Amino acid sequence: MSVDSTTDTAPADTPEPATAATATAATADTATDTDTATTATTAAPASVTMTKALNQALRDALAEDENVVVYGEDVGRLGGVFRVTEGLRKEFGPERVWDSPLAESGIAGTAVGMAMAGMRPVIEMQFDAYAYPAFEQIVSHIAKMRNRTKGRVTLPITIRIPYAGDIGGVEHHSDSSEAYWTSTPGLTVVTPSNPADAYSLLRESIASDDPVIFMEPKSRYWMKDTLSLPVTTAPMNRAEVVREGSDVTLLAYGPTVRTALSAAEAGAEHGLSIEVIDLRSLSPFDDETVSASVRRTGRAAVIHEAAQFGGYGAEVAARVTERNFTYLAAPILRVTGFDVPYPSPKLEEYYLPTAERVLDALESWDWEL
Amino acid sequence: MSVDSTTDTAPADTPEPATAATATAATADTATDTDTATTATTAAPASVTMTKALNQALRDALAEDENVVVYGEDVGRLGGVFRVTEGLRKEFGPERVWDSPLAESGIAGTAVGMAMAGMRPVIEMQFDAYAYPAFEQIVSHIAKMRNRTKGRVTLPITIRIPYAGDIGGVEHHSDSSEAYWTSTPGLTVVTPSNPADAYSLLRESIASDDPVIFMEPKSRYWMKDTLSLPVTTAPMNRAEVVREGSDVTLLAYGPTVRTALSAAEAGAEHGLSIEVIDLRSLSPFDDETVSASVRRTGRAAVIHEAAQFGGYGAEVAARVTERNFTYLAAPILRVTGFDVPYPSPKLEEYYLPTAERVLDALESWDWEL
Amino acid sequence: MTIDVPTTGRALPQLQPISFIGPDGRPTDTPTEGLTIPSDRTLTGLYRQMVLVRRFEAQVTHLTRQGRLATYPSAAGQEACEVGATTALSPNDWLFPTYRDSAALLTRGVPVSEILAAFRGDWHCGFDPQEYHTSPAATPLATQTLHAAGFAMASKLKGRHAATLTFLGDGASSEGDTHEAFNFASVWQTPTVFVIQNNQYAISTPLREQSNATMLADRAAGYGMPGIRVDGNDVAAVFAAVSAALERGREGDGPTLIECLTYRMESHTNSDDPTKYRDAEEVEHWKQFDPIDRLETFLRDRGVLDDDRVAEIAAEAETLAASVREAMNTEAEVDPTELFAFVYGTERTSLSEQRAQLEAELAGAEA
Amino acid sequence: MTIDVPTTGRALPQLQPISFIGPDGRPTDTPTEGLTIPSDRTLTGLYRQMVLVRRFEAQVTHLTRQGRLATYPSAAGQEACEVGATTALSPNDWLFPTYRDSAALLTRGVPVSEILAAFRGDWHCGFDPQEYHTSPAATPLATQTLHAAGFAMASKLKGRHAATLTFLGDGASSEGDTHEAFNFASVWQTPTVFVIQNNQYAISTPLREQSNATMLADRAAGYGMPGIRVDGNDVAAVFAAVSAALERGREGDGPTLIECLTYRMESHTNSDDPTKYRDAEEVEHWKQFDPIDRLETFLRDRGVLDDDRVAEIAAEAETLAASVREAMNTEAEVDPTELFAFVYGTERTSLSEQRAQLEAELAGAEA
Ligand SMILES: Cc1ncc(C[n+]2csc(CCOP(=O)(O)OP(=O)(O)O)c2C)c(N)n1
Ligand SMILES: Cc1ncc(C[n+]2csc(CCOP(=O)(O)OP(=O)(O)O)c2C)c(N)n1
Ligand SMILES: [Mg+2]
């Protein structure tokens, strides 16, 4: 394996990866222009978990726009099973934040009606396998209403879905359902990998006049970063280079950004200069940022927890190849979960793509080409 | 554009494409070994529509195995909105073939219970957008029961889903939902493009101990072929080369096999030798047959009606590229529906991938490479 | 045990459907649960509208036979439900209709060509929902019932005095969404009226294979919501029941379930063949319950309607029919690039690329 | 109008929950709708089984506090439902339980370690459903109700004399699947018993925000199915009601809905914090309705139970608890390559490739 290891981004020196915000600050030439911490009422920097950042985003959205309402299973008194909505019912009252009956199609379907009446519902599916009962409402109505009505009826609905595994969850609690949503025209799908993006992307999702599937990586809920809220990171439709490198581009999102950064760090020790892109926006896909990187490195791999067959990585590999074929020195690899149902806790370590698996995959390329 | 046009497969001389069965007979070296018309009770060759072939497959399955039951919306007295189940209730009685209440989750969910009790339910989702209410039952139970129970509980359920468009259908009647199913581990997904395969694949699906999503291309229901039933075509997990060629491989399935064959014919007039593969099995994917072809031609395009972004073609392009990168002279193209909701009838001609669009796409390659 | 539960209003609906005007056009003596018969003026208006929508349905069905529309589900025979319920709405209320409810759209003021746009294949929804306070007609069954509940919840939260009305069929009542909508509406006490048009069939499936309940209105009790059963071919009863339920909702007393017994006189859509699943005699039998005939008799008996007025309305109906034919003769222009225009608020780069591809194809085809 | 509908059995359940033994352990005078109290022998068996499962729940909950199981939903307080309903099953009947129903699995004879396999993360379902005539415990709410209806339909079609029983929660009753299951079972007249364990909460959501009905048993009328409400902490009532309903089903008279009023004494699972949504007093209040205490009093009063027998059973319970601890101490071996073994009947080529990849990784890690 012969690679050029010149990179001007210092490898992160903590096990926690750099956040989008801090990483952006460290990289000069990313395509997107992010101004962090420019809002007047910015709090002093503090250690903030992703959960707390999401909570604050909801709080600020509720405070700013009286049309924002938050409802779903256990999001009121309990504050959600992951405590993302903690305290909101108390602060804004049960007419803004409330526990709905236990029925996901009902939650999504009533959100359609509420949005038609001018509200901006932020609804929660408790775990992503529990969004499936709402599949018809999401795919046949939420995704299609704007198009069906030639833009006369828009549905500013944000659907929060905790997703992915690595939390020792029992069956149905660790699915990665992003491919179902990304293959549905009309939906916007975003996912943060860090607290700053969690705040910023959620605010932008709620402010969007289009429905947004907002996917929250469960295993990152407790990830902490030092930052000041409110924070505005890169725009919702942009990917971000979170670590620069010149030999390979790793494309990751949500829970696997950390994996990619670890792989990059480990790779650096072997003289491999790995660029890491946090996709952030799964639909639309930021072709510009990704193609620019891949044209430079000539090699890429996409990493996700979901099974490989028909997973989101297929779209990434297919479109990046289509658009950059002559720049590629090797096929784009997919380092993903296996093509099996998400396993029980004792087996998830074997299922999940790890930094080692990423590096193994990179070794499978013929580096002489 | 400079291509070698040697091909020993005669272009079909009717607007109807050759069927898998007849095309197979004409091609000597396909990987799969098909014996058509070898069963003892084979009827005299007759002109058979896909609808009729499916109907006969159901009839024969019902007659052979008393555990087979057929139910769903309007499949009894009416014989289904596409007449696929015509006459079956009369022949086998309402305890074998019946109209269920109108609830797709109910249909799929009760099929789980029936299969656990040893039956082989063949259920119908009236149109593929109407499988969405059953999404949770299909994805969280039907796909996972065998794995969940370490193979102790198997679910031999066949879910028939009429899919795709080109029939002038109103909204929700022309969806191509295959990507939702193919990205779900545990499901087998097949689709016939012609009457012979319709019969053979449906029989094999019903006989399978695993759940099968059986996708019926609506626009091909009325396609006729001369054949004798029963017929056994290639095994359910195999793709078939339905036209040989040496310059390009077109990968198609269901409704787009006809499109691919038309493109091949038109291409031949321009000196382009196009091989056409009917995938038949979407999950699993027949890597062997496809890779063999692509390694020979060095170029491929996949054609489907569904939107491109996150569509099944992404998996095809990604995996064929991964496995055959060094053989590829150009990126694998995807000729598909646009990334928009399926349009109303007057616009579908602009949405659907046509033979011309396929040929346009092939021209976009740099043929000098 | 110590469970606090409301115990008011816990009863099953009366078995006999509420009705003011019998099939013979005479007043009935059915108990009407506190409802009062609409005024002569209102009844005359309902009569006129029913005649209009019936002519509309007949004309459209005729055109489908000529192959001029792809598909059309007629509500012929169900005019009392369509017109009675929709007329009860005030302009600020919102209607959540299905594919079956073109007659309701017409009653709501949606222009003929905008109603037909979907069926002749121009665009999925041909009218502006905001203008008519009417949701796009839902094709996926029962899904709209939740939209109606949600809209009414927003109306309640915003302190608006607007109620919602949604239609659903006997078949659609079996879908999970119907249950969820009943439940959400009742728990949230939204101003929503659910009108089940029980026309005895879901395509080919008869009611007895759809439900084993004595009546679909019996469902209401399970949600702590009032449920009533109405003769769905008596427009007076439908109008009175829906008006009262809407008012109840606006007063903050929550949703109501109204089951209207009626019959689909035509096939499910033009592509359906009803001889496979029902006898001609059954259809014949239902003719005696015709909603228009009985009201005409009733109003003539009361001296409110005479030959002149009947002829006048018939003439109006012919004008409407002519406008339907005209709408079908005017070939609507469709712009292929609109495929890309409304998918997202801002067109994505990748969609713009696809638009450019289509434009190039179109230019190539022209050249 | 001329609709043929069955009119028998059309009534709402009695308001007062059916109960034989009051919270004080004395016989009640509640009308019991034709049900008879189980024999002393049966009651003693139920008592023993309740003591066992309570000890089981306590032991498992204790282990979760020590972090030995990932998650566990305890049915402490609901023993009368779990044991009463499950004991009513005959071996050929099938049970369709949820994540909450480990006590029912235990009662059905599933070994402790096989029950706990799912919660300690070995495999999703640790037991052989065919062996215990018990479906894997369903996690997606309400989905299993349809499985129970479908299984019973097959049983009916095949002329078998087997019924099905499924548990669901008050929260799960709001899901669309519940409605569809009630409807399919009733239209098809399958031998299915739906037992709602109304324990007042769905995680944190109280019943009054789940339903506006007087009682959940009121749902039954809307399906033409008998519905009854039972004191879910009186095992005699639960056993009698479920036994009668199963027998009804086996006789071909269709499904029954039984709402059991009970209370979840523990948190939803160990990761839940109930102080956020309910008062300690409420939990305290429910202690007086304890299912075991009352039966002990009752049986002692009847002279069927004495200190010796009680001590004997308590000792048995301790043995069970010890076996739970042991099951948790024996580290179950998991074979990573089993990831690929059960996805399809025949392993796909692509899965074999992935299996080989994992095997190579494992070999590499060992080397
Ligand atoms: C979710 C869903 N499943 C199936 C269909 C197909 N379908 C269209 S109409 C219909 C029958 C509906 O019957 P009913 O609700 O009684 O209404 P009616 O047509 O009689 O007015 C069916 C099965 C659909 N539109 N949506
Ligand atoms: C379809 C679905 N949605 C959400 C959940 C998450 N969830 C698990 S248990 C639960 C509450 C269930 O309450 P209830 O039905 O009353 O049963 P209990 O837990 O009280 O026994 C929820 C919301 C789920 N398991 N399945
Ligand atoms: Mg109907």
Ligand SMILES: [Mg+2]
């Ligand atoms: Mg509960």
